[in-house]
Amino acid sequence: MTNKEQRKVVLASRNPDKIRELQELLAGTPFTVVGAGDYPGLPEVIEDGTTILGNAQRKAMVTAAFTGEIALADDTSFCVRELNGWPDIFAARFAGSGATYASNAALVLELMKQVPDGVRQARFSTACVWLDPRPASGDRDLQAQDYPVLSPAVRRWVRNPWFETRPFHPDSSPVPREWDYWNTLSDRRAAWRYYATLMLSDLTSFGGHDPERLRAVGEQLLAVCPDSPYYRGDGRESDGQGARMRLPDPKIWTVRGPGHDDPAPSQFYPAGLAQDASGRDLCQRLWVEIGTTGTLPGEVTRQPVGGGGFGYDPIFRPVGSEQTLAELAPEAKHAVSHRGRALRRMLRAVHRAYGF
Numbered sequence: 001m002t003n004k005e006q007r008k009v010v011l012a013s014r015n016p017d018k019i020r021e022l023q024e025l026l027a028g029t030p031f032t033v034v035g036a037g038d039y040p041g042l043p044e045v046i047e048d049g050t051t052i053l054g055n056a057q058r059k060a061m062v063t064a065a066f067t068g069e070i071a072l073a074d075d076t077s078f079c080v081r082e083l084n085g086w087p088d089i090f091a092a093r094f095a096g097s098g099a100t101y102a103s104n105a106a107l108v109l110e111l112m113k114q115v116p117d118g119v120r121q122a123r124f125s126t127a128c129v130w131l132d133p134r135p136a137s138g139d140r141d142l143q144a145q146d147y148p149v150l151s152p153a154v155r156r157w158v159r160n161p162w163f164e165t166r167p168f169h170p171d172s173s174p175v176p177r178e179w180d181y182w183n184t185l186s187d188r189r190a191a192w193r194y195y196a197t198l199m200l201s202d203l204t205s206f207g208g209h210d211p212e213r214l215r216a217v218g219e220q221l222l223a224v225c226p227d228s229p230y231y232r233g234d235g236r237e238s239d240g241q242g243a244r245m246r247l248p249d250p251k252i253w254t255v256r257g258p259g260h261d262d263p264a265p266s267q268f269y270p271a272g273l274a275q276d277a278s279g280r281d282l283c284q285r286l287w288v289e290i291g292t293t294g295t296l297p298g299e300v301t302r303q304p305v306g307g308g309g310f311g312y313d314p315i316f317r318p319v320g321s322e323q324t325l326a327e328l329a330p331e332a333k334h335a336v337s338h339r340g341r342a343l344r345r346m347l348r349a350v351h352r353a354y355g356f
Contacts, residue, residue, distance in 0.1 A: 005030065005137065006030055006031075006032060007030060007031050007032070007069070007070055008031070008032050008033075008034060008067075008069040008070065009022070009026065009031045009032065009033050009034070009069065009070045009071075009072055009130075010034055010035070010036060010038070010039065010063050010064075010067050010069045010070065010071050010072070011033060011034070011035050011036065011071075011072050011073075012036055012045075012059040012060060012062075012063040012071055012072065012073035012074075013035060013036055013073075013074075014035055014036050014037040015035075016035070018035075019033060019034070019035040021334070021343075022072065022343070025343055025344075025347055026347070029350075029351075029356055030354070030356050031070070031350075036063065039066060039067050039278065041066075041274060041277070041278075042062075042063065042066050042067070043062055043066070043244060043245035043272060043273070044244045044245070045058050045059045045062050045244070045245055045246075045247065046058075046244055046245065046246040046247075047059070047075065047089075048225055048226055048227070048246065049089070049249070050089065050191050050192060050194075050195040051089065051127075052075040052076060052077045052089060052125060052126070052127040053075075053127040053129070053291060053293070054249065054250060054251075055075040055089065055127075056073045056074050056075040056127045056128065056129040056291075057073070057129050057131075057250040057289070057291075058073075058247045058250060059071075059073035059075070059129075060072065060073040060129040060130070060131040060289070061131060061158075061161070061247060061250055062245055062247065062273065063131075064131045064132070064133040064279075064283065064287065065133065065160070065161070065162055065273055065277065065279065065280065065283060066273060066274075066277040066278065066279055066280070067277075067278060067279040068133060068134065068278065068279020068280065068281070068282030068283050069133070069134075069279060069282075070130065070131065070132045070133070070134075071129075071130075071131045071133075072128065072129070072130050072131075072346075073128070073129050073131075074126055074127060074128045074129070074339065074342065074343075075089075075126070075127055076091060076124060076125065076126045076127075076338065076339065077089050077091055077124070077125050077126075078091040078122065078123075078124055078311070078312050078316075079122060079123050079125070080108065080112070080120075080121075080122040080300060081119070081120075081121040081122065082112065082115050082119055082120065082121075082205075082206065082207045082208075082209055083108075083111055083112070083209060083214055084199060084200075084202055084203050084214070085198075085199060086199065086214065086217070086218060087104070087108070087221075088199065090221045091104070091311070091312070092104070092311075093221070094107055094108070094217075094221070095107045096220060096221070097224075101310055101311050101312075104311070104312065105304060105311070105312055105314060105315045107217070108300060108312065108315060109300070109302070109303065109304075109315060111209050111210070111213065111214060111217070112209060112300050113208075114207075114208030114209065115207035115208045115209055115300075116207055116208065119206060119207035120207070120299045120300045120301075121297070121298075121299055121300075122297075122298055122299060122300050122316060123295055123296060123297045123298065123338075124295065124296045124298075124312075124316065124337070124338040125293060125294070125295045125296075125338055126293065126294045126295075126338040126339040126341075126342040127291065127292075127293050127342065128291065128292045128293070128294075128339075128342040128343060128345075128346045129289060129290070129291050130289065130290040130291075130346055130349075130350060131158070131287055131288075131289045131290075132147075132287060132288050132289075133160065133279070133282070133283040133284060133287045134282060134283065134284050135147065135284065135286065135287065135288040136284055136286070141258065142257075142258035142286060143258055143259070144257045144258050144259055144260075146258070146288070147288045147290070147353040147354070148352060148353060149290055149349040149352060149353050150349070150352060152292065152293070152345060153290055153291065153292045153345055153346070153348070153349035154290070154291045154292075155288065155289065155290055155291075155353070156254055156288075156289040156290075156291065157254070157255050157256065157257040157258070157286060157287070157288060157289075158250075158253050158254060158255065158286070158287040158288070158289050159253045159254075159255050159262070159265055159285070159286065159287075160253075160283050160284065160285055160286070160287055161253050161265075161266075161269050161270060162269040162270075162273060162280060162283070163265070163283065163284075163285045164265065164285070165265055165266065165267065165268055165269040166267070166268060166269070167268065167269060167271060167275075168181070168268040168269065168270065168271045178268075178270075178271060179226075179227075179248075181268065182248035182249075182252070182270075185248065185249075185252045185266060186248060186249040186251060186252045188226075188227040188248065188249060189227045189229075191227070191249070192222075192225060192227040192228040192229065192231075193228075193229050195228075196222050196228055196229050196230065199218055199222075200215060200218050200219070200222075203215055203218075226246070244272075245270075245272035245273065246270075246272065247270055248270065252266070253265075255286070257286075258286060288353075290346065290349050290350065290353060292342050292343075292345040292346045292349060293342055293345075294337075294338040294339060294340065294341030294342030294343070294344075294345065295338055295341070296318055296336065296337055296338040296341070297318070297319045298316050298317050298318040298319050298321070299316075299317050299319075300315055300316065301314075301315050301316070301317055301324060303315070304324075304326070305323075305324045305326065305327060306323070306324045306325070306326030306327035306328075307326060308325075308326045308327065308328065308329075308330070308333070309324075309325045309326040309328070309333060312325075313325035313326040313333075314326035318336060321336075325337065
């Protein structure tokens with residue numbers, strides 16, 4: 001679909017480095033990049049999905065709905081082979097409440113202390129989601145062939161969850177409790193049971209980690225995830241950090257696309273999005289989503305090396321490199337990193353989809 005009007009892209013992040021990086025990538029295109037901080041009142045999204053794609057979709061959906069503009073969101077996992085894939089989606093909070101970059105990396109090194117060289121493999125993965133809540137332009141109706149993308153990018157048509165529905169009032173009889181209702185459409189509890197089983201069922205040590213220590217860490221992480229079989233509750237939805245919003249599984253709003261008679265939308269839209277959100281009246285009935293991923297394999301070092309980067313960069317050495325990500329210059333890191341790969345794939349997909 002050729003659509004060369006100047007459009008705004010809202011990055012679902014307040015990180016100035018991420019905003020600047022995206023501005024550089026989209027320079028010379030029909031898009032202007034701003035950050036979430038440009039929209040006061042935009043809720044923080046509780047990232048309680050079991051996949052990085054699901055978490056990125058959640059952030060993109062709330063950002064697009066609130067602003068009425070194209071949203072771009074990403075989420076990253078860090079998986080260590082010897083640790084059965086942990087920390088995975090818990091990369092940012094592996095060391096628990098109050099985790100820092102240093103404490104997360106230190107916990108990985110502690111668990112890997114006795115693991116010999118040759119079995120210290122790990123990988124970074126990033127999922128990026130581009131969500132356009134106004135894909136129809138002018139008087140022309142959307143067509144099923146609009147916004148084409150090529151593999152490995154994936155296109156999805158999404159029904160606007162807040163279009164022609166009514167707010168959820170969990171205290172109004174005979175309306176059921178909100179999460180009981182969403183679980184009739186997609187059982188989040190089943191998804192979390194499966195995830196917990198997957199992450200905790202095979203903690204056998206082939207290289208020297210302590211399986212019981214790893215199990216304790218995993219169960220503690222799962223204990224603060226709603227719908228997890230280990231959930232104990234932690235007050236995240238009222239933690240004093242401002243407006244926070246929780247979404248059901250985003251897949252429940254997937255539709256086949258323009259011209260298809262898909263099932264009727266759910267009776268309610270999710271609670272938590274303000275009625276006076278600046279973009280709600282701008283959003284159309286049907287949205288288009290583009291998703292990409294990027295992966296970077298490597299290994300866990302024995303100690304932090306390098307002063308650049310952030311997160312696990314000082315303890316991660318990419319395959320074929322003699323340096324950790326924290327030792328690489330920013331330009332060199334972006335050229336090989338998981339996030340850089342996902343964003344470049346996204347840029348190619350958007351270039352084709354929008355015809356510029």
